[in-house]
Amino acid sequence: MLRRPFLYTALLAAPLYFASCSKDNDSSDSSKLEVRLIDAPGDFRAVVLDVRQIEVHTKEASSTEGWYTLPFQTQAINVMEYVNGKSALLTNTDFSPGTLTEVRLLLGPDNYVIGRDGQRYDLKTPSGQSSGVKLKLDNVTLRDRETYQLLLDFDVAKSIVERGNWKPNNDKKERYLLKPVIRVVAQDIRGGLRGTVTPTAALPQILAIRSSITVADTFSTSADAAGSFQLGGLPSGTYRVEFYPSTNAPSGQAAYKNIIRNNITVVNDQTTDIGQTALN
Structure with missing residues (x-):
């Protein structure tokens, strides 16, 4: 013992x-x-x-x-x-x-x-x-x-x-x-989200917020060097996906933006691909 x-x-x-x-x-x-x-x-x-x-x-x-x-x-x-x-x-x-x-x-x-x-x-x-x-x-x-x-x-x-x-x-x-x-x-919660974020220089962070329940679950990750991201182990439901830069744009370039995408559906045993999201 x-x-x-x-x-x-x-x-x-x-x-x-x-x-x-x-x-x-x-x-x-x-x-x-x-x-x-x-x-x-x-x-x-x-x-x-x-x-x-x-x-x-x-x-x-x-x-x-x-x-x-x-x-x-x-x-x-x-x-x-x-x-x-x-x-x-x-x-x-x-x-x-x-x-x-x-x-x-x-x-x-x-x-x-x-x-x-x-x-x-x-x-x-x-x-x-x-x-x-x-x-x-x-x-x-x-x-x-x-x-x-x-x-x-x-x-x-x-x-x-x-x-x-x-x-x-x-x-x-x-x-x-x-x-x-x-x-x-x-183990039996196997929904997922994936996609890409540009520009990679923004060092993008991603939040997936399950908005279809009273007390929202929040899941997070970051994009890799190619701008790709993936979240696993997500319960089924409707999500709000938020993208935000973790650094500032170089001087002389347009500022990076925070982006929100609503009504993203996640289904168990499937990975939802939400495509590309641009932060500029």
């Missing part, structure tokens, strides 16, 4: 249909669980997480029993590399059918960012909290001979908080706090 301190993360709402941990090595009556990590981008060159361990809980949240460790090799992951449809595979393992109630991501002390200035800034964890990220699930069940995917969407912009009183001549280790915000996406 594992008993470690942890911090609770803020979670964006999403339907959850997940898998439970295999409690033994008997594969005659088993399913598979795959855990992946993706990123909602932020204003950094790199964001490196020191991922040490992944655990799942098969009992009620109040129980200290039923925690199991997934097969995983400790690694440093630059989450900024996993946008635009890319994901980091953390583990893929056999599981016995059953219930999964929580997932916990354990982080080591060597988390840091590389800022736009090229400088490294260590990420501090707020006093009184550990670097364990605990994600609550809604008593989901793994069925025999099925494969499920847990997609952990790490929101860089919300997870890394700059201290308000920090100044450039202060200790670099004191600039940023790590307060992980992770959205969990179910």
Whole structure:
């Protein structure tokens, strides 16, 4: 049984249909669980997480029993590399059918960012909290001979908080706090959006906002060097897609614009191509 301190993360709402941990090595009556990590981008060159361990809980949240460790090799992951449809595979393992109630991501002390200035800034964890990220699930069940995917969407912009009183001549280790915000996406939510944005020099950022529900879900990514973007794991619905530049146009050129496209439909198991969008 594992008993470690942890911090609770803020979670964006999403339907959850997940898998439970295999409690033994008997594969005659088993399913598979795959855990992946993706990123909602932020204003950094790199964001490196020191991922040490992944655990799942098969009992009620109040129980200290039923925690199991997934097969995983400790690694440093630059989450900024996993946008635009890319994901980091953390583990893929056999599981016995059953219930999964929580997932916990354990982080080591060597988390840091590389800022736009090229400088490294260590990420501090707020006093009184550990670097364990605990994600609550809604008593989901793994069925025999099925494969499920847990997609952990790490929101860089919300997870890394700059201290308000920090100044450039202060200790670099004191600039940023790590307060992980992770959205969990179910394997059976497989809608998507893709397209292209110009000019690429604008370093375009993209928000997809599901406007067909009372409390809107927001998903984000950035365009790659060719101007292409892709968002996966989107629930079906009607979306407002917002495009905005993350830099200014060169002197003498027309200013870049923020663009909004409404009434974009996303359907499960399909990727909606919305074509090209120009920011000038």
